[in-house]
Amino acid sequence: MRLTQFTDYALRILIFAATHSDRLITIEQTADAYGISRNHLMKVANHLTREGYLKAVRGRSGGLTLAKPPAEIGLGVVIRTTEPDFAIVECFGEESSCRLTPSCRLKGIVGRALAAFLAEMDQYTLADLTVDPTQFGIERPAA
């Protein structure tokens, strides 16, 4: 069972931004800090900006910053926007071909398990994930 890489990266950018809340961060710094692809991060950052979690400041010394306090960014809510379908088993997808779909109870059971998963994530916010900036190893001045 896995969350998508998209969700993983979304949480990482948010953690990086929350940890450096005193300045703007850039995609490049975030990619370097985690050793991950800049292109993938860019798509995820755009999504988070559209969804109102990040704010983009344009210009030469621009960058990204949290659009609201970490304590107001619930982890369950973020994940619900980054996991497009939660098609945890095939019958959750719109193109399910399983002929049992109309009568099978699996979908309902897995649906309740998924709700339990998200309810637990709903207990936490980004404020619970903020780390000491030195944990990133690399410290750079803001671009």
Place this chain on the structure above:
Amino acid sequence: MRLTQFTDYALRILIFAATHSDRLITIEQTADAYGISRNHLMKVANHLTREGYLKAVRGRSGGLTLAKPPAEIGLGVVIRTTEPDFAIVECFGEESSCRLTPSCRLKGIVGRALAAFLAEMDQYTLADLTVDPTQFGIERPAA
């Protein structure tokens, strides 16, 4: 968030076997009933036999049957055997490269959410998933 196809197929074989508990089932019948790959199903069936959920009867009129009553096959327990790592985010894997891993609380939080998911699955057994055989559409005599 998805369970692996391996888990999906494991649950499907078990449902098919539980639904036809009066006779032996074959991989071919199961593959036909769901319209899925026979090769993939074979690997999953071997796993379920090794784990003691299915019993293989050899010979010309052989096949597979449940190794214990459906009510004794817990869904959470099955899933724990078919999902090899539950590496739901990158830091769960053994080769995590995220430099935050030692200090980040995400792993613990997602771990609790995962435990909530499995605790819910533990409430149910295969007996909750048995369907009316006519739901499979195709009815064949035992091989």
